[in-house]
Every structure is written in C-alpha cells, then in structure tokens.
Amino acid sequence: MLLLSETAGKVDDLMIGIREKRMNIQTHRAIGVFDSGIGGLTVVRSLMERLPFENIVYFGDTARVPYGIKSVETINRYALQITEFLLKKDVKLLIVACNTMAAVAYQAIRDLSPVPVLEVIEASAKIAVDRTRSKAIGVIGTPATINSNAYARAIHLLDRDAKVFSQACPLFVPLVEEGWFDHPATRLVAEEYLKPVMAERVDTLVLGCTHYPLLKPLFQDITGGQVRLIDSAEAMADIAADLIKQKNLGNTGRRPPEYLFCVSDVPYRFQTIGERFLGRTLPRVEMVRLQ
Numbered sequence: 001m002l003l004l005s006e007t008a009g010k011v012d013d014l015m016i017g018i019r020e021k022r023m024n025i026q027t028h029r030a031i032g033v034f035d036s037g038i039g040g041l042t043v044v045r046s047l048m049e050r051l052p053f054e055n056i057v058y059f060g061d062t063a064r065v066p067y068g069i070k071s072v073e074t075i076n077r078y079a080l081q082i083t084e085f086l087l088k089k090d091v092k093l094l095i096v097a098c099n100t101m102a103a104v105a106y107q108a109i110r111d112l113s114p115v116p117v118l119e120v121i122e123a124s125a126k127i128a129v130d131r132t133r134s135k136a137i138g139v140i141g142t143p144a145t146i147n148s149n150a151y152a153r154a155i156h157l158l159d160r161d162a163k164v165f166s167q168a169c170p171l172f173v174p175l176v177e178e179g180w181f182d183h184p185a186t187r188l189v190a191e192e193y194l195k196p197v198m199a200e201r202v203d204t205l206v207l208g209c210t211h212y213p214l215l216k217p218l219f220q221d222i223t224g225g226q227v228r229l230i231d232s233a234e235a236m237a238d239i240a241a242d243l244i245k246q247k248n249l250g251n252t253g254r255r256p257p258e259y260l261f262c263v264s265d266v267p268y269r270f271q272t273i274g275e276r277f278l279g280r281t282l283p284r285v286e287m288v289r290l291q
Contacts, residue, residue, distance in 0.1 A: 027251050030055035030258070031240065032091030034082045037065035037177050039211030040097030041274055043120070044259075046237035047095075048278075051244070053251045055258045057089045059288070063265035066173040067100040068142020068209070075144060079105035081290045083112050085262075091115060092249050095240060097210045099232065100142050103150035116243060123235035124206050125154035131228050132204040135162045138197040138227075141208030143168040151208055165200040169193045169209075176211040179273045187218060194222055206230040214277060261285045 031047065033040055037060050044058055059082050061067075067075055079101045086094060094117045096102045096109060102119035110117045128137050139151045146168040155162050172193075175186045197205065205227050207213055213231045220229060244250050251257070259282070263270045267285045274282050 026092060027249055028055065028253060029090055029092035030057045030260070031093045031095060032057050032059075032086035032089060033095045033097050034059040034061075034086060034101075035097040035210055036061050036067040036100065037173065037211070038062070038270060038273055038277070039173065039176060039209060039214070041277055042210045042213040042231070042233035043095060043097040043236050045278055046233045047240060048259075050237040050241050051250075053254060053257055054244075055251065057086060057091060057260045057262070059086060059262045060264075060270060061290075062177075062263045062270055065177055066142065066170070067098060068144045068168075068173060069170055070144065072104050072144075075101060076105045076108050078290075079109055080112060083109050085288065085290060087113065087115070089260075093118070093240065093244065095236060096120065097233075097236070099209045100144045103141075103145045103148040116247070118236065118239055118243065120210065120232040120236050121150050121154050121208075123239050124208065124230050124232040125151060125158060127235050128204050128206050128230045129155060129158040129162060131230070132162070134201070134203045135159065136200060136202045136204070137162055137164050138200065138202035138205040139164060139166045139208050140169050140172075140193065140197065140205065140212065141166070142173060143170050145208055151206060163200075165197050165202055167193055167197045172215065173209065173211045176214050177273075179276070181214055182218065186215065187222075190215065190218055190222055194219070198223060198227075202227065204228045204230060207232060259284065262288045264288060264290060 031054055033043055092115055094113055094115060096119040099120055102121045106119050146166045152164040155164050171189050180186045210233055213233055261282055267287045271282050271285045
C-alpha cells in the first residue's frame with residue numbers, strides 16, 4: 001500500500017514529466033521567416049549559422065515580388081496573409097525579413113501574431129549608429145521602405161545628431177530575383193544608385209533590403225574599403241538568438257534541423273538560386289497559393 005507522501009511524489013514526478021514534454025514540444029517548433037522573394041534567404045543563412053539546431057519555415061512571395069513599388073494597402077494585405085499562413089505552421093517566432101513589410105506592416109503583423117515578432121529595421125539602425133564614425137549614414141532600400149522614412153526615424157531615435165542620406169533603388173530586387181548578382185548591368189545600376197549617396201561622404205551604408213546582401217561584394221567594390229556595409233541579416237540572427245535565449249525557446253534537441261521552404265510561384269527557380277546562395281541543397285520547396 002502506497003503512503004500518501006509516496007503517491008504525492010509520483011504525481012509530482014508525473015507533472016514534471018508532462019511540463020518537460022510540453023516544453024520540448026514548444027521549443028521544437030520552427031522559426032517562421034518571410035520575405036517578398038528570395039532576399040530573406042540572407043536571414044535564413046545567418047540563422048542557420050547562428051542557431052544550427054533550430055527548425056525553420058520560410059515563405060517567399062515569389063508570385064508577387066517586388067513589394068517595394070506597391071501601395072501601403074496592398075503590402076499590408078499580403079503581409080497579413082503570409083502571417084496567417086506561418087501561424088498555421090505553429091511557429092514559435094516570426095521574423096519579418098522583408099524591410100518593406102517591416103516599414104509598412106509591422107504593427108499589423110504584431111497585432112495579429114500571438115508569438116513574438118522581430119523585424120530588421122531596428123536591428124540595422126542600431127548597428128549603423130554603433131559603427132559610424134562621422135555620423136553620416138547612407139540607407140538604400142526599395143521605394144516603399146525609403147518613402148516610409150522608417151530607417152531615418154529609427155536612426156534618429158538612437159542618435160539625433162546622425163545625418164541620414166536615403167536612396168530608393170527599385171531595380172535591385174528584380175536583378176537579384178533574376179540571379180544577376182555579378183552581371184555588368186547590375187554594376188551599372190549600382191553605380192548610378194550609389195553615386196548621390198557616396199557624394200555625401202557617408203562612412204556607413206545600410207543595406208535596407210534583405211535582397212541587397214546578395215550584392216554585397218559588388219557594393220563593397222563600388223564604395224571602397226572605407227565604407228562599412230550594414231547587413232541586416234546578420235543583425236537579425238543575433239537579435240533572434242538573444243530573444244530565444246531570453247524566453248527559453250531554444251530547441252533542446254540535437255538532431256539535424258528541419259527546413260521547409262514555401263513559395264507562391266516558380267519553386268524550381270527559387271530552389272536553383274537558393275541552393276547557389278546557401279551552398280546546400282533545398283530538399284523541401286513547396287508551392288503555396290495564398291488567397
């Protein structure tokens with residue numbers, strides 16, 4: 001016959017086991033990352049390096065890219081559709097890898113999401129302010145991101161004396177989506193876009209779109225070694241790692257992670273460019289139709 005204390009001890013052990021099982025289920029859930037196309041793979045690559053045991057679900061809206069030339073209403077609608085899709089995948093964290101969506105739709109995404117939401121603009125602004133020496137900071141991005149003034153606001157909140165010089169670059173996203181990372185046409189376009197920013201003698205240049213790090217070697221060659229390029233993808237991975245540690249959401253398993261890539265159109269093209277960039281095969285690329 002069990003004593004009352006022994007029974008209570010067994011119940012306590014059972015409850016602890018249930019709690020641990022629930023915690024393991026929660027921490028095993030994937031990180032959701034989304035972007036207008038392939039650009040968010042820059043964030044995925046940094047996450048893979050920084051958090052090698054985390055599962056990731058990625059959505060690239062390849063059917064409707066580019067977002068940067070669309071209206072605020074359209075961007076908000078698309079962003080919420082993707083948010084709902086990823087939440088149905090039971091993700092534990094959402095990362096808005098698209099600067100345009102972060103600039104325009106972040107509040108709407110956060111209001112919809114029951115899980116934490118991170119975005120790239122604040123992360124990049126902080127690094128830019130930390131690294132600039134002259135307080136002259138350049139920002140390049142899509143027209144929607146630049147017109148939102150989101151980067152200038154974020155930078156000035158951190159340093160009111162900083163001078164921000166912004167340049168909209170609508171052609172970079174289509175060029176990257178085409179896979180023209182080192183094409184002569186891309187160089188000509190980059191030289192034209194960067195000319196007015198470099199004329200302001202900036203010492204720091206924020207790559208205000210997650211597509212742009214794919215052109216980072218080209219930008220560095222044009223701007224020279226004295227200009228520091230701020231890669232939002234690397235900043236995002238660091239912030240995600242800090243949040244996961246703070247909230248005890250880290251995947252406690254040590255099995256190889258699962259990666260799922262979802263796109264709204266032309267999965268083969270996405271897979272071809274994605275494998276070239278990530279340097280690994282993408283075994284699971286699925287096409288998803290959003291309503």
